[in-house]
Amino acid sequence: MTSRQLMHRSEVAVSVELETPGMTLNIGPQHPSTHGVLRLVAKISGERIHEIEPVIGYMHRGYEKLSEVRTYAQITALVNRIDWVAGFANEVPFILGVEKLVGVEAPERAQWIRLILTELARISSHLVFMCSFPLELGASTPLMHMLRDREHILELIEDVTGGRFHPNFNRVGGVKPAYGGGSKTKKQSMDLPAGFFKRTLKAMDLMDQTCEDIDTLVTGNELVRARTIGIGVIPAEKAIEYGMSGPNLRASGVAYDLRKVDNYLPYDQIDFDVVTRTGGDSFDRYLVRVGEIRESVKIIRQAVDIIPAGPLQAKVPRVLKVPEGQVYSRAENPKGEFGYYIVSEGGKMPYRLKIRSTSFSNLSILPWILVGQLIPDLVAIMGSLDFVLGDVDR
Amino acid sequence: MNIWLELALTLVVMLVVVLTASLVTIYVELKAGSHMQARIGPYYAGGRWGWAQPLADGAKFLQKEDLAPAKADRPVYRLAPFVVMMSALGIFAVIPLGPDLVGAKLDLGVYFLLAISSFSALGVLMAGWSSANKYSLIGGLRAAAQLIAYEIPLILAVVAVVIQAGTMSLIGIVDAQQATLFTLGGIEVALPFILTGQLVSFFIFMIAAVAELSRIPFDMPIAESELTMGYLTEYTGIRFTMFFLGEYATVVGFSAIAATLYLGGYGAPFLPESMANVAGPAILLLKVSALVFVIIWIRFTWPRLREDQLQSMAWRWLIPISLINIAVIAVFKVAF
């Protein structure tokens, strides 16, 4: 008996010297804070993460492949489902690319309408971030308040395009000119409906109030600060290395905004600032987005003043044949750089469409940033990266 | 009266009171919380204002299959909700609703309260361990760590009251708060402890109570966005309902303790002695409702802390502060 007990003790001593085996925790695919179906295989000991492996693809809808057998007009309807909280912003780079291939340019009014709607989509996407980020920290009230205020933005988008989330409003050579579009009588123009500018300006005033509410509920809240300041710091070099873009990159101090860098849509006629922060932590990523809502409000206010009258569509043939060629077209989406690489071999459909989706690139930093963090911080960091699973898996 | 009859009667009354209280609390949380979030919350159940929503929810939960995970430690898994519920009910046994309206007149009422209220930690740990779920386990461990850390400031805060009142009986404490402090123009003024030097310990008690209840901002053991539902993840049906009711009963329980210890309990200024047994419950209810509302209000405004921040808050701030508080109160007690 004694010898057995001794054996037993010695065994215990050995196993104490060895490392305690970690626990593998499957976070997701069904987990409240993975925004859908992201799966993280985490090796943890206690609550500290040692190793993490994101598993994606649970929401792969095959848009790149689907696009090979869809006409350009049909692809427009598909792409606004990639990042569904900012549908309109996804269409713009695609249409710009096709326009570049075809060699047409949208008339000025169409460009301005695109600009206004893109900014509205940006506000609505950032408002969704203002919902989900505090929710992941445990505050459920900002969610409801921001959804309430986002409704005003969605109403505006619906007013113009007929769709709240999936406008499908861009056409090669402009924006959707008319319903029906046929030879008979009932053709109705899709120009901005009466009173749109007034309603927009009113909604923008509301957004000012919303920003104040966010500041009261979230920014000023000491618990939020305690949870996010200094958590998940991404230095600028790392962010660039991992191909991050958008607010996540700008929070690390890199003033890189395609609206300023690329010459697309009449952004150059508008006076706005690129919001940057230097800390690169979760709180800064959040603050950049609050700042961007304010900037977007500024942009829309100016755009409503400038927008000229004119046609909505340039002349394009009814059956669109895109000449052979390839183009990479990108734009500043709410979440960052969103690009399409379009290869055309002539004909009605693209030969290949590669989507450079923002969230995918932004998420690629997860295995680096999450190592050594605690599980609550994992949630805070993932929330601050603002990704949409449809955008990751396409 | 027959002692058994009396016992049974007390039990039934208590059960009814506790269950009604927790159902009402659930309703208030649903309704007030919704309005704080610019919603309207339950509306159709029961005809008006959705008053029957908690009952409907309860009926729904009862219909659900009582599942246990295949690898669960079944006896423990089954027992855990009862332990939590028992601890919640136990609190009410000693809370005086009036000078004579009390389940059990204990001389060591405070002591019993502290003991029975920390009993729920055991139930939570049992639930977390036996669920055979990693999230539950982490949740259970968090709960245990949290309850241990916050039990100490809680006790220390209560000790301050006990020193001032000079008794451990809850009725004694209420009486002490009704003792005349001074006369002002012929009116005898009695003040609850919160106004006579117990402000700090009141706040410490409430913080610790919220942490014990594991409600936002200290709801890490449940932490929906992190641990799905913590130790509750695997529970369904009636067992989940018990946890749920237990939680709200404890919310009411702790509010009642705080009201008794700091806000004068069933007593109110200028209340004639003869009315105490009649008006007492209503007065206590008023005080309890106010505290419960604040707890709900906090839940719908703040995010949650992190487990380690919570620990450091307890050990680095609350415990030293409450120790100093005790010392100061003891000095005053001796001096005056």
Add this chain to the structure above:
Amino acid sequence: MSKGIKFPFPGLFKGMALTFKTMVKKAPVTMYPDVKEIPVPRARGVISLDAEACTVCMLCARECPDWCIYIEGHKVEKAPSKPGGRVRTESILDRFDIDYGLCMYCGICVDVCPFDALFWSPEYEYSEMKISNLLHNQERLGEWLKTVPEPPALES
């Protein structure tokens, strides 16, 4: 207490003031089944079909990204308008179904129809217990036509 966190935690209480203010305000809620929300005229609710105008050209069915429009038709010969004239053919619509279980509400069919036979109606109350009932036939699509609103006035 670093990171701009100061002791009395004013932010926490400002937040509580805001939630309290929200609580006493009226909630911006449309009591849906009792009060209907009026969608904007352009809202893409449901597609209505003007069967008279349709010439069975099949353009909509071909352009639909997920091929959820089912059209069948046949041709009949029409007597020449004056004796000795050319015999003309006319297409008769036999079946026109849209499967709303598949439709992604892109609006391409309405766009491409060259004869203005399809219109968007903002109506949205047509959910079904069975997914197969979401297949609206010609008759049902025609009924929606009554709900098609006037186009909104335009911003000058």
